[in-house]
Amino acid sequence: MDNIRFVLERMANSNLSEDDWQFFAAKLTKQSFNRKSTVLAAGQTESHLSFIEKGIVRFYLGDEEKQTTFGFAFENYFVSAYDSFLLQQPCNYYIETLSDTILWRLTHQDLAQIYEHTSIGNTIGRLASEDLFLKKSKRELSLLMDSPETRYLKLFTEQPHLLKQIPLKYIASYIGITPQALSRIRRRIC
Known part of the structure; x- marks a missing residue:
């Protein structure tokens, strides 16, 4: 407490x-x-x-x-x-x-x-x-x-713990895209 x-x-x-x-x-x-x-x-x-x-x-x-x-x-x-x-x-x-x-x-x-x-x-x-x-x-x-890529990058910068602890399907949903679109964004920026 x-x-x-x-x-x-x-x-x-x-x-x-x-x-x-x-x-x-x-x-x-x-x-x-x-x-x-x-x-x-x-x-x-x-x-x-x-x-x-x-x-x-x-x-x-x-x-x-x-x-x-x-x-x-x-x-x-x-x-x-x-x-x-x-x-x-x-x-x-x-x-x-x-x-x-x-x-x-x-x-x-x-x-x-x-x-x-x-x-x-x-x-x-x-x-x-x-x-x-x-x-x-x-x-x-x-x-x-913001574009989906910008939303992902902001999320990655502002709340990096999200990306380590939360399944990507929930992160994709949170930023308003499909898991496949998130995979493409991650491949592009990595």
């Missing part, structure tokens, strides 16, 4: 008081998932905001035959079907683990209590929401403005 505190303090650019940290930490529950486990299925309502202690998760649309990956989350990041979490309505996508994963989880109700009872909770919530928005906006603009 020390990593969670470190990330929260870094996000807020401020130290959490011991009282705030104890209140926050008391709300966390630990849950382990095996590789290729579904954390949340389409049609379910997200009831948790989770911190990844260990592992990788992906967000995708579709079914067994055709899947479109639209996001990844890694160790020391928060993960949630955030739209479903905020609205408390069913989501239309899946969250799946790509490796053995350990999550520290807060319920929707517990997060509301943290916002209400801690001095830094609202600040952290706002900053986390802003970070999610900026990442989503950057990805959308890249899909609209």
